Amino acid sequence: MLSARNITAKYGRRTVLHDVSLTARPGALTAIIGPNGSGKTTCLKALTGELEHSGVVALGGRDCITMQPWELATLRAVLPQASTLAFPFTVIEVVRMGLRSGAEALDDTIPLAALDRVGLAGYANRFFQELSGGEAQRVHLARVLSQVWHPVVEAEPRWMFLDEPVSSLDIGHQLDVMRVARAFADQGGGVVAIIHDLNLTAMFADHVILFSKGRILASGPPETVIAEELLAEVYEIDETVRRMLSLAFELRSAPGGPGTHKSDKPPQSASAISA
Amino acid sequence: MVDATVDAQVARAPAPDDRLRRARAAHLWLAILLGVTAIFSLGVGATDVSLQSIGLKLVTGEPLTQMERVVLWDIRLPRLLMGIAVGAALAVSGALMQGLFRNPLADPGLVGVSAGATLGAVGAIVLGASLPVAVLAWTGGALVPLAAFVGAWATMVLLYRIATRRGQTSVATMLLGGIAIAALTMALVGLLIFRADDLQLRELNFWQLGSLTGSSWDKLMIAGPIILGALLLANRLGRGLNGLALGEATASHLGFDVQQLKRWCVLLVAAATGAAVAVSGGIGFIGIVVPHILRLVTGPDHRTLLINAALLGATLLIVADMISRTIISPAELPIGIVTAVLGGPVFLWILLQRRNVVDL
Numbered sequence: 001m002l003s004a005r006n007i008t009a010k011y012g013r014r015t016v017l018h019d020v021s022l023t024a025r026p027g028a029l030t031a032i033i034g035p036n037g038s039g040k041t042t043c044l045k046a047l048t049g050e051l052e053h054s055g056v057v058a059l060g061g062r063d064c065i066t067m068q069p070w071e072l073a074t075l076r077a078v079l080p081q082a083s084t085l086a087f088p089f090t091v092i093e094v095v096r097m098g099l100r101s102g103a104e105a106l107d108d109t110i111p112l113a114a115l116d117r118v119g120l121a122g123y124a125n126r127f128f129q130e131l132s133g134g135e136a137q138r139v140h141l142a143r144v145l146s147q148v149w150h151p152v153v154e155a156e157p158r159w160m161f162l163d164e165p166v167s168s169l170d171i172g173h174q175l176d177v178m179r180v181a182r183a184f185a186d187q188g189g190g191v192v193a194i195i196h197d198l199n200l201t202a203m204f205a206d207h208v209i210l211f212s213k214g215r216i217l218a219s220g221p222p223e224t225v226i227a228e229e230l231l232a233e234v235y236e237i238d239e240t241v242r243r244m245l246s247l248a249f250e251l252r253s254a255p256g257g258p259g260t261h262k263s264d265k266p267p268q269s270a271s272a273i274s275a
Numbered sequence: 276m277v278d279a280t281v282d283a284q285v286a287r288a289p290a291p292d293d294r295l296r297r298a299r300a301a302h303l304w305l306a307i308l309l310g311v312t313a314i315f316s317l318g319v320g321a322t323d324v325s326l327q328s329i330g331l332k333l334v335t336g337e338p339l340t341q342m343e344r345v346v347l348w349d350i351r352l353p354r355l356l357m358g359i360a361v362g363a364a365l366a367v368s369g370a371l372m373q374g375l376f377r378n379p380l381a382d383p384g385l386v387g388v389s390a391g392a393t394l395g396a397v398g399a400i401v402l403g404a405s406l407p408v409a410v411l412a413w414t415g416g417a418l419v420p421l422a423a424f425v426g427a428w429a430t431m432v433l434l435y436r437i438a439t440r441r442g443q444t445s446v447a448t449m450l451l452g453g454i455a456i457a458a459l460t461m462a463l464v465g466l467l468i469f470r471a472d473d474l475q476l477r478e479l480n481f482w483q484l485g486s487l488t489g490s491s492w493d494k495l496m497i498a499g500p501i502i503l504g505a506l507l508l509a510n511r512l513g514r515g516l517n518g519l520a521l522g523e524a525t526a527s528h529l530g531f532d533v534q535q536l537k538r539w540c541v542l543l544v545a546a547a548t549g550a551a552v553a554v555s556g557g558i559g560f561i562g563i564v565v566p567h568i569l570r571l572v573t574g575p576d577h578r579t580l581l582i583n584a585a586l587l588g589a590t591l592l593i594v595a596d597m598i599s600r601t602i603i604s605p606a607e608l609p610i611g612i613v614t615a616v617l618g619g620p621v622f623l624w625i626l627l628q629r630r631n632v633v634d635l
Contacts, residue, residue, distance in 0.1 A: 050524050073530025086377035086520040087575030090294070097517055097529060147529070 001025055002047070002159065002190060006055035009046050016042045017053065018214045024207065026157030026190035029181055031201045031222075033194075034211030035234055040194045041081060043211065044163050047192065048078045060156060074100065076159035077147035081167070081194075083140050085128050091115065091139050092124035098147035110149050114142040119176050133168045141165060141177060151189025160184060162193040166200065178204045198241075202226050202248035210234065223249070298579035301572075305586035309359070316355055316593045321605045322346050349492075356499065357490040357554060358596045359589040362561060364502040364551035366588025367509050367581055368544045369562025374516035374577055375540040376446055379570065382562045383548040386453035387430040390460040392552040393483065394467075395426020400479050401467045419482065420494065420553035427549030430456055435541050444537045446523075485556035485611030487596050498550040505547040506585055512539055513578035520575070558611045560618030561588050567622070591617075 002024040009017040017039050024030040032040045045051035049064055049072070057064045059075055067075075077098065085094065095111040108124075115121055118138040123131075128139060141162075148158040162181065166174040174197070182204050185191045195201045201208060201222060208225040210218040212234040218225045226245060235241075318326030324346040332339055339347070365383075372381040383389055399422035403411070406418075414421055434456055438449035471479060515536040518526035527533045551558075565588045569580055595613040602608055 048528065050527070069527055069532050070530035073528060076528075078525070078528040080522075080525060083521055083525060087379065087570065089517075089520065089575055093294070093574070093576065094521075097521065100530070 001061070002057075002059055002192065004047055004055065004057045007043070007046050007053050007057070008055060009042050009051055009053040011042075016214050017046060019055075020046075020214075020216055021055075022209055022216060022219065024190060024192050026152075026159070027185055027188050028206035029185040029191045029193065029204055030207045030209065031193055031195045031205035032209050032211060033196070033198065033201055033225075034217075038211040038234070039214040040211050041163055042214075044161055044192070044194055048076070048161050050078075059159065073147065074153075074158075075148075075156070076161060077144040079140055079144045079160070079162045079165055081163040083136075089128050090124070091120065091126050091128055091131070094128050094139055095124075095142045095146055098143040098145070100147075110146045111142070114145040114149065115139075117145060117180055118142045119173060134170065134173060137165070137168050138173065138177065141180070145180070145184075148184075148189065151184050151187040157188055157190050159190040159192070162191065164194050164196060167196060174200060198226055198231070198245055199248035202245055203252045294574035295576055295579065298569075298573035298576060298583065301569075301579070301583050302586070305583055305590065309586050309590045312590050312593055313355055313359065316358075316597050317347065317351050319597050319601055320346065320351055321600060321607075353492050353495050354487050354490040354596070355593060357487055357495050358593040360495070360499050360502045361487070361551040361555045361558065362589040362592025363506055363585035364547040364588075365558060365561040365592070366565035366584040367506055368548045368551075370566040370577070370581055370584045371509055371512070371516070371540050371544050372562070373566055374512075374519060375537060376450060377520060377522075379567060380563065383544055384457075384559070384562075386434055386449060386544075387456040387460060388427045388545060388548045389552055389557060390457040390464075391430025392423040392427040392549060393557065394460045394464050395422035395424070395429075396420075396482050396553075396556070397464050397467045397471075397479055398422055398426070400475050400482065401471045417494065417497070420498070423553035424549045427552060428545050430460065431541060431545035431549075435538075442534060444534065444541075446537070449541075481609060482556045483611075484609030485558035485614075486599070486607065486609050487555055488607060490554070494554050498554045501550040502547050505543045505550075508539065509543045509547070510581050512536060512543075513576070513581055516540075516577040517575075556609075556611065558592070558614055560614045560622070561592060564618045564622050565591060 003021075004023070005021045007017055007020045008015060020039075020043060022043075032043065034040050042051060046053040046055075047057055049057070059067075059072075064072060092108060092111055092115070095114055096108070098114075099110065112121075112124065115123060118141050120135065120138055120142065123135070123139070128136065131139065144160060144162070148160060151158055160181065165181065166177050169177060178200055181191045181193060185206070195205070205222050208218075208220065208222045209216055210225050210230060217234060218230050228242060231241075314326070318324075318329075322342070324343050329339065329343060329347065331337075332343075368383045369381075372383055372385065373379050375381070376385075396419050399419045403418050403422075411418065434449055434452050435444065437452045438444050438446070468476065468479065515526065515531045515533075518529045518531045519533070519536065521529070523533050526536070566580060566584050569583050569587060573579060573583065592610075592614070595610050595617060598617075599608045599610040599613045602613075
């Protein structure tokens with residue numbers, strides 16, 4: 001279980017996160033949504049300890065601040081919104097960096113499988129800097145995957161924190177990446193992802209947290225959070241968006257659709273939107 | 276993606292071209308190169324003492340002449356070992372700085388270490404005579420290197436303090452602070468030069484250009500262990516520096532203690548560069564050219580880069596030293612001039628040849 005209590009974070013004197021508390025459970029895909037500048041990335045950075053904050057973030061019942069970087073690294077991997085790379089590393093060399101220090105670097109089973117998972121098989125020897133933005137983002141996802149390759153180790157779930165994992169991808173790869181995250185959650189791992197696309201959120205998420213102006217406005221299953229009145233309050237939403245979203249819910253429950261989450265009631269598709 | 280396609284792609288994917296394996300093999304080749312160059316350099320010098328004659332005498336059991344013993348044991352051997360230590364120290368310091376600043380053009384000179392060492396040395400040359408007699412007696416001939424080492428350390432510690440707030444060191448602040456401190460330091464050096472007499476100016480000039488001329492067992496016994504210790508510790512930072520290439524936040528998420536990593540980098544560069552500059556003066560280009568060549572040939576992985584940099588740096592410096600003491604023999608050309616003359620064009624040539632890779 002990931003739990004954050006009373007998180008407040010500031011940039012200089014400006015408070016960007018106001019007393020936020022949330023939980024996310026392993027085995028589920030938790031999506032963080034909200035308009036630009038609503039505090040999503042700040043929240044993720046606080047959850048991963050990247051940003052100074054007040055309040056407590058605990059992973060598996062342990063306060064993250066008491067854990068060493070290497071301990072945390074065995075429990076969770078983080079995909080930042082944008083990454084830079086300083087030297088001309090190849091794709092496989094970048095993905096290998098996700099392996100733990102104990103792992104023999106010459107055994108590429110996991111890095112190659114991770115590359116394959118994100119649709120980049122055959123890219124191992126390309127120079128990272130020669131890749132397109134979307135390819136680079138998927139290489140980083142492969143690196144994250146190889147860091148937490150097994151979603152559960154000795155009954156302890158591992159976590160992926162993804163900041164806009166699909167933002168620079170085409171629609172096909174967006175679905176691929178969401179399926180990778182979905183599969184990780186289905187195998188018992190925890191996924192916390194910032195997603196801008198409400199359709200993808202509706203299709204893949206088990207739990208949705210809606211941010212607005214540095215506060216959590218709503219939290220719950222997608223059918224209740226991605227509801228018209230709420231969204232109208234935070235986004236400027238119109239009839240077209242409403243119809244797109246109802247379609248996404250239909251896709252989710254359609255045969256061969258991505259999302260059947262175990263505990264929840266069957267998605268109420270359009271009714272949740274128009275309710 | 277459909278599973279069948281994935282399987283087909285895996286089957287088609289070539290095995291990763293293993294630069295890491297090649298870079299590890301390079302340890303051996305570079306060590307052999309260093310060994311051969313080192314033996315060869317023992318036979319080269321202003322005096323007519325050749326390796327062949329010494330080798331022949333060792334085989335036949337004939338005793339060496341007094342002259343041969345002095346030249347080999349008291350002059351060439353300490354000088355060779357000093358060259359190895361200084362070359363390795365400069366190249367590894369360069370690689371560490373480049374890893375820390377995430378920039379292939381970084382070098383210890385950038386953060387004021389060299390400027391601090393220069394201030395210490397110039398201060399000792401110009402003002403040394405006015406020190407109390409007891410201090411002079413204690414330091415003996417080591418006053419200038421000692422002052423240079425202290426100067427290098429003092430600037431590095433000052434800079435680290437300036438750039439560190441609430442336990443976090445800002446690399447950007449360090450870079451900018453380093454430029455400011457270097458400017459300030461060089462102004463003080465200018466002031467001292469203004470005060471210096473002709474004899475001091477000459478000594479100072481020679482020191483600034485760099486040279487291994489004064490190498491002795493005494494100096495080696497002080498600088499050698501500092502440099503060796505720094506190199507051994509630096510070798511443990513390789514993985515962390517690789518992570519740092521992805522940025523500080525990601526390095527930390529990968530499990531590295533980034534603040535510790537930065538502290539060790541600064542500490543080891545101050546120790547290695549400080550000791551190297553103290554005994555040999557300002558020798559440029561090794562710190563930039565050596566890691567750069569290696570990155571192009573064997574890749575940027577710091578786990579192998581640091582070791583290879585030490586080996587290649589040492590080799591290049593003793594080659595430069597051989598040139599410096601034979602090209603205008605019996606006089607000596609300052610080695611800093613040789614490394615700049617050799618390093619500059621090589622550096623440009625690499626840039627032009629591999630422009631597409633360098634752009635990366």
